[in-house]
Amino acid sequence: MSATDRVQEILSWYGSDNPGTLTNLARILNHGRLGGSGRLVILPVDQGFEHGPARSFAPNPPAYDPRYHYQLAIEAGCNAYAAPLGFIEAGARDFAGQIPLILKLNNKDSLLEEKDPNQAWTGSVHDALRLGASAVGFTIYPGSSERFGMYERIRALGEEAKAAGLAVVVWSYPRGSGLDKAGETAIDVCGYAAQIAAQLGAHIIKVKLPTSHIAQDAARKVYEKEKVPIESIADRVRHIVQCAFAGRRIVIFSGGAKEDDDKLFAEARGIRDGGGFGSIIGRNSFQRKRADALRMLDTIMKIYAGQA
C-alpha cells in the first residue's frame, strides 16, 4: 500500500493534521479499485434512518440486511463504506479490516418534516474507535435556522476526532427556510456549502452535484461580472472544487435519487473532467439488483480511472 505521488500530494494539503489522521485518509485513498489514484467512490447507506426502511430497501429487499452493504462495497471495490451506528455495528466484526469505514455521527429521520431541519447526534468518536472506523461523518444544513447548532456540534466532535487520529467527512446539504427547492442545488449555494464545510475543518466534503441556477442576488452579480463558467457539469464541478480551498480539500459529489445509468455515467465523466475527486453513490447502488449495481459501479470506476 505504498503511497502514490498523487496520494502523497493530497496528504500534503492537510498539514495541520496529525499523522494518525493522515494514516486514515491514506487508508481511504489507497483502498479499493481506485486506490492510489486520488479518486474515490464511497458507498453511503443512511437512507434507512433518513427516509425509512421500506422507501430505502423495498426496491431491492436483500438490502434490508446490513451485511449486504458491507459486501456490496467490498466487492465493488469502493474506497469506503459510510453508515449510521446501527448498520456499522451490525457488520463491523464480520468484515473487520476489509473496507475503511465512515461512521455517521448524526442523523435525521423524516417522520416529522420541519421547515428548518436539524440532525440528532447518534454516535461518538469513541464508537468510531471501538468499531475500527477510519473517519467520522456529519451532516450540516446551511440555510436552516438550526445550522449553527450543527456547526458547533461538528466543531466539537471534529476536534475530538482529529485528536484521536480520525478523518472528518462532512455532508454539506443546503436546505431550510433560507432557501427554496431550486436554491438547494444552485451553483452559488453548493459552492458556499463546500466552503463552509472546508472552513469548519472537514477533510472530505460531500456536496450535491449543482445546477447552473444561481440563488442569491448578491452572488449572481459576481458570477455574471466575473463570467464564472457554469454551463457544463465539468464547469460547475471545477467551480465547486475551487470553492473548497482551490482544490486543496477532497470534494466528492452525491448522485441523489435513483437515475438511469446514462445520466449517472455522464455525471461521473463531468465530475472527473471538472477535477472532482469522485462520487458517493447510495440509492443508485443499493436500490437495484446486486449484479446490476456491481456492473454500474464497475463502469463508474472505469470512468474515474479514465477507461470509460
Added chain:
Amino acid sequence: MSATDRVQEILSWYGSDNPGTLTNLARILNHGRLGGSGRLVILPVDQGFEHGPARSFAPNPPAYDPRYHYQLAIEAGCNAYAAPLGFIEAGARDFAGQIPLILKLNNKDSLLEEKDPNQAWTGSVHDALRLGASAVGFTIYPGSSERFGMYERIRALGEEAKAAGLAVVVWSYPRGSGLDKAGETAIDVCGYAAQIAAQLGAHIIKVKLPTSHIAQDAARKVYEKEKVPIESIADRVRHIVQCAFAGRRIVIFSGGAKEDDDKLFAEARGIRDGGGFGSIIGRNSFQRKRADALRMLDTIMKIYAGQA
C-alpha cells in the same frame, strides 16, 4: 444454562458488542418458560408513572404493590421484568437473581399532555448495575419535535450501558405533531420506528403491533409499487422484523390497552407466524386477577412454543 443453537445464532448478530452484553442478552433469552427458544415474553410495568396509579392498578388492587409484579413475572415464567427506578428498587433485594431485570431509564407522566411529547431521564446506568439489571430500557417518540433530544440521550446512555456490559432495550413509539392517531400504528411508521431504534444501536426493539394503514405518501408509493404484503398480522410482523436489519435484531410487540383474550392470542399467533420474537404484555397482565393473568400468559407462552 448452556446456550441453544438458536440463542447462539441470535447472539451472533451482535458482533460489535462485548461479551458482557452478550451475557446479559443470553440471560434474558435463556430465562423462563421460553428460555432457549429465541422467543420472549416480557412483563413491563411503567403504567404507574405513565398513566397514574389508579388508572393502572385500581382494576386489580394487589398490583399497587411492587412485589406483585416481580412475583407475577417470576411465576408466569417471563423472560424479564421491566420497570422504572422506584418499582425496580422496591423488589430488587427480595427477588435478586430470580428474574432478569430491565431498568427503564426514562419516563413520561400524563398530568400534562403535550402535542410533541418528551420523556424525563429517570435512572442511570449505574442504577442498573447496582440493582442487578441485565438491560436498560428507553422510550423514544419518532414523530415528536422533541425526538432528537431523546435520540441523543439514548445514544449517550446506550454507549455507557454497552461499555458496562448491559443490553439496551428501546421502546420505539411514534407520536407527536408529525403524525395523526392512525399514523402512530401505521405499518410504514412502525417499520420506520423499528429501523430508527436499530440504527441507534438497540439490542431489543419494542414496537406496537401495526395496522395495515400507510401514513406517509412517499412510503405508500413504494409499498404499492413493490407489493409489500401487509394484509395479515403475520405479514405485517414479518415486514417489521425485516425493517429491523432483516431480522438480525430482536423485535418484540406490545399489546397496548386491555383486550379480550381471543384477540390477544390471535395477535400472538400472528407475531409468532410472522417471525416476531415475542410480546411485551403489561396492562393485559396486571389489570386482571392474578390467576387469570397466569392463565392468559400460560396460553401466550404455549403459542410461542408452538403448543397452542
Added chain:
Amino acid sequence: MSATDRVQEILSWYGSDNPGTLTNLARILNHGRLGGSGRLVILPVDQGFEHGPARSFAPNPPAYDPRYHYQLAIEAGCNAYAAPLGFIEAGARDFAGQIPLILKLNNKDSLLEEKDPNQAWTGSVHDALRLGASAVGFTIYPGSSERFGMYERIRALGEEAKAAGLAVVVWSYPRGSGLDKAGETAIDVCGYAAQIAAQLGAHIIKVKLPTSHIAQDAARKVYEKEKVPIESIADRVRHIVQCAFAGRRIVIFSGGAKEDDDKLFAEARGIRDGGGFGSIIGRNSFQRKRADALRMLDTIMKIYAGQA
C-alpha cells in the same frame, strides 16, 4: 525584537493579563513593517465563510487558495493574519512562525439572513494553541436579540484564552433589530460597541469606521450638549478611541466593502490622526490583483508610519 517604548507603554495598559498574553500581544505589535510603532495593519479573511466563496474570491481567483492570504499578509508586512479554522489549518504548518495568527472562533454564513443575527462557535482555544495562533478572535453583534449569548460565549472562551496566554480580539459589529442600517455605523453606536468589547475584556477591538450620524436619542442629547466633536474622520476616531477606555485598549478600524484607493488612504490618515491604532483590511486587500494589493498596503503602512 526588543520592545520599543511605545510597545512597552501599550503593554502597560493590560495589567491584569499574564505575561503569556502580553507576549502574544507583543508578537503582534512587534511584527511586520509597522512592528514596534504601536500601529497595526491586520489582514482578515473570513469572507469565504461570511459572504460565500464566489462573492469573496471570484474578483481575484488566486484568493480561493488559502496559501494566498498567508503569503499576502507576510509579503505586505502585516502585523497578523486572521481567519476561521479551515483557512488557518490549511497553511499553519507551511507558514509556521512567519506571521502572528488570529484564529476566529465564531462565524456566521449568509445563506439565511436573520433579523437578529447570531454566530456559530467554530473553533476552540485548544485549536489556537495547536495551530500556533497568538490570539483568538470573536464577533459580537450589539443590537441583536442574540447578543447576550455571544457575550457569554466570548466571556467564557476569553477567560480560557487568557489563562492559556493568548490575546483576545473582538470584532464589535452593531446590527440586529435594535438598529436600522444607518445606526450600525452611527458614531454613538460604534463608540458603544467599542465600550462593550472593552468591558468584555478584549485586548484588541475592531470596529467599523463610524459616520457622524447619531442613532440613539438619549445619546444625541449628550453629544449635542457636550459638543463632542464628530465632524471629521479624525474626530470620530478620537472619540471611539476615547470610548475604549480613554485609549488604553487597542482599537482598529475596518474598511468594509471594496473602495477606491483615495478613500482608503484618506480613511487611514483620519485613523492615524485621530489616534487610532490601525486598520484591518480584508476585501480591499484580497479582492484586487496581488501586485495592486501590495502597492495599496505599502501606502497604508507608509501613512501609519507618517511617511505618506
Added chain:
Amino acid sequence: MSATDRVQEILSWYGSDNPGTLTNLARILNHGRLGGSGRLVILPVDQGFEHGPARSFAPNPPAYDPRYHYQLAIEAGCNAYAAPLGFIEAGARDFAGQIPLILKLNNKDSLLEEKDPNQAWTGSVHDALRLGASAVGFTIYPGSSERFGMYERIRALGEEAKAAGLAVVVWSYPRGSGLDKAGETAIDVCGYAAQIAAQLGAHIIKVKLPTSHIAQDAARKVYEKEKVPIESIADRVRHIVQCAFAGRRIVIFSGGAKEDDDKLFAEARGIRDGGGFGSIIGRNSFQRKRADALRMLDTIMKIYAGQA
C-alpha cells in the same frame, strides 16, 4: 484487502475484543508480502534506546536515520514496524499509511545494568492514536523482582488501548534475579513467559527462540514425565505455541544478536514447521547493508510462504 480464511480464523480467536482491535490486527496480518497468510515478519528497532546508538547503528551507519527503518520495513514487505516514540514520530507523517506501526510504550536503557531490571513508560495510547499506530507494544521481564509493576502498567495501558481499538503486542523476556543466563531462554521459562503474556491479554506475543534447557526443577519433572518433545527447533516452537493458549494467540519469535544467514534461515524453517506465526527481526536486519538485509528478508519471507 479482503480477508483470507486464515486471517478470519485468527481473528475469531479474539472474541472479547472490539471490531476496532480486530481491524488493526487485520491490518497487520494483511499487510506486506506475507499479507493474508497468517504469518508475520515484523521489523523492530528499539535497540537505539535499549543498547545505545553506536552499538546499534555504527555497523550500518545509514540506520542512524529514523527514515531508514521505515523504508526498510516497507521495501522488504514486512507486516509492521515497531519502535519507541522518537523513532515513530520522526517518520509518521512522511510514511503515513504505508505500513502498520507498533508504538513501543515502554523502554529501558543499558547505561545502568540492574540485577532486577525494569522499564520506563515512554509513550501513551493517545500517542499511538495521534501517530496512526495499529498497535501498542510493551516489554515485560518475568523473573525480575520488578515484574509486577510491569504487569500492572501493561494491564492498565492494555485496557485503554483495547477500548481505543488498538492491538496489544507484548515482548515477554524473562530475566532478573529469578533466572540465570541459561534460564532466560530455557524452554520451560519461554513457555511460561508466553503464557503470562497471554494471560495479561496480549494479542501478539513475542518471545525468544528457546533452547532445550529446562530451568525450573518443578517444571523439569513434568517435561520428563510427560515426555514433552523439545529436541528440535520445531518441537520447541510447537510447545511455545501450545503454551500460548493452544495456538489461539499469535506468537512470534525474535532472533536476538546478529547471526549468520544459514542459522537464521534454519530458525525460520523451525518456526514455520513448528506452527510459529513468524519472526521479529531487528539487529539481523538493520545491522547489515540494506541490499543484504533485503535479500535476507526475502529469503525469510519465502521460507514462511513455503517457497524456500
Added chain:
Amino acid sequence: MSATDRVQEILSWYGSDNPGTLTNLARILNHGRLGGSGRLVILPVDQGFEHGPARSFAPNPPAYDPRYHYQLAIEAGCNAYAAPLGFIEAGARDFAGQIPLILKLNNKDSLLEEKDPNQAWTGSVHDALRLGASAVGFTIYPGSSERFGMYERIRALGEEAKAAGLAVVVWSYPRGSGLDKAGETAIDVCGYAAQIAAQLGAHIIKVKLPTSHIAQDAARKVYEKEKVPIESIADRVRHIVQCAFAGRRIVIFSGGAKEDDDKLFAEARGIRDGGGFGSIIGRNSFQRKRADALRMLDTIMKIYAGQA
C-alpha cells in the same frame, strides 16, 4: 521573520508535531543574532537552584537579580533564555515578547548529594503558557537508578506540552551509580544520552561536549571495530549529532564550568565544524562581568556565523 530555507528544513524533521510546536521552534530558531541560520546560542540560568546562589552569583553579584539574565540574553542576541519557574516569573512581564523563553520544569538542588540523583518537578505546562514560554525544559539523568521516573515524568509532560503547541527541550546529563566521573562525558555515553532524549520525543537536545573516552565495554568494541572517528571535538560532535537521529534533531552543547575564552572559542568552532547546532552557555556567561560576557558571546556568535 520569514523563514529561511534552513529553518524550513529543520522544521520539516518534526512531522509529527502540530503547527503550534513548529511555530515555537521557529520562534527560537529565528530569534537573535543567529536567527534564521539554524544555529543557536541559549542562555540557561538554573545554577541558583542547582548549585546555590553564592556559588552561582557571588563571582558577579549583579547576577543575583533575575532581570540581569533577561537583559544579558536580550542584549547578547541569544536565541532563548532558559530558567526555573522563579527566575522566569521574576521578569516575564517586564520582558514580555523580547526573547523566547524556555521554562525548566524540573530541578535539583545540591544540599544533599545522592549517588543516584533525581529531579523535582517544579513547573507545569500551564505555567509555560501563562508566562509566554516557547518551550519547556527537562533534565534527565541516564545512569541513575532514578532515571525511569524522570523519563516517565518527561513523557507525560512532553505529551501535554506538545498538545499545547510548545517545544520540548531535554537536558540529557548522564550520571548516577551506573557511571564513574569519566563516564559522564564519555563519547559513547553522551551519544547514548542524546539518543535517549530523541527517543523520548525531545525537539532540542542538550548534552555535554564529550571527551574521547569510551565508558562501556560493549560500546568500545563497536567504536573500535567500526573505526568511528572521535579524535577531534568536531569528530565527536559529528558523532553525537549522528546519534540524535542522523542530524534530524537539534543538538546543542553545554560548556560546563567556567573556562578560559580560547578553550570556549575552540569548542564552539569544533561544534560548528562538526555540524552541531550551537551552544548553551550559562556559567561562562553570567559569572563574568557583563561587558566581558557580551564580548565573549559576540565572538561565539561570530564563530557560529562563520565570521570568526
